[in-house]
Amino acid sequence: MQQTLVLLKPDALERGLVGEIISRLEGRGLKIVAMKIIWVDEALAKRHYAVHESKPFFEGLVEFITSRPIIAAVFEGEDAVAVVRNAMGDTDPARAAPGTIRGDLAQDIGRNLVHGSDSEETAEEEIKLFFYQKEIFNYSEEID
Numbered sequence: 001m002q003q004t005l006v007l008l009k010p011d012a013l014e015r016g017l018v019g020e021i022i023s024r025l026e027g028r029g030l031k032i033v034a035m036k037i038i039w040v041d042e043a044l045a046k047r048h049y050a051v052h053e054s055k056p057f058f059e060g061l062v063e064f065i066t067s068r069p070i071i072a073a074v075f076e077g078e079d080a081v082a083v084v085r086n087a088m089g090d091t092d093p094a095r096a097a098p099g100t101i102r103g104d105l106a107q108d109i110g111r112n113l114v115h116g117s118d119s120e121e122t123a124e125e126e127i128k129l130f131f132y133q134k135e136i137f138n139y140s141e142e143i144d
Contacts, residue, residue, distance in 0.1 A: 001076050001078065002076065002078065002079060002080040003033065003076045003080055003136075004076075004080040004120075004123040004127075005073070005074060005115075005116070005117045005126040005127050005129075006072075006074075006075055006084055006115065007070050007072055007073075007115040007116075007130075008022075008070060008071040008114055009064070009065065009070055009115065010065070010067050010068035010070060011106075011111040012113045012114060013069060013070065013071065014068065015105075015113075017105055017113060018071060020105065021101055021105075021113065025075055025087055028087055029077050030075040030076065030077040030080055030083060031076050031077060032073055032074070032075060033074045033136050033137045034074040034131050034135050034136040035072070035074075036073075036130075036131075036135070037069050037070070037071050038070060038071075038072055038130070039068070040070055041066065042062060042066055044130075045061070045062040045066050047129055048065070048126065049061045049062060060110060072131070074131060074136055076139075081116070081117055081119060081120055086100070087100060087101055088100060088102055088114050089101060090102060090103075091109060093106035093107065093108060094108075101113060102114070
């Protein structure tokens with residue numbers, strides 16, 4: 001089973017779309033194995049978006065993700081990274097296909113509701129930024 005990080009950004013919480021987004025991902029056969037509401041600080045935001053540091057929109061990304069609480073989650077399932085990426089749709093909602101989270105619900109590229117890891121390697125690194133291993137539920141272990 002593959003795991004991937006999903007961040008429900010401040011606009012998802014502000015607009016009351018958390019349940020809709022989670023439902024869409026669960027409907028694709030993914031299971032939540034970790035979830036928490038956090039207020040991302042600037043240091044974490046800069047580590048998370050480090051790949052974009054040289055781009056003109058970097059400061060805007062950091063400013064937005066730190067503006068309000070978010071929900072960080074780990075979803076697990078077959079090809080979880082690809083399933084989440086397909087369910088989210090294009091980063092720019094104007095180009096996102098109907099039926100995708102961003103295509104149906106997002107307002108603009110700066111407020112596109114959700115982040116999902118772009119590869120299995122990135123997912124492993126991003127999950128470590130937001131969760132300790134002990135916070136991630138393992139469905140294969142027995143519960144006392």
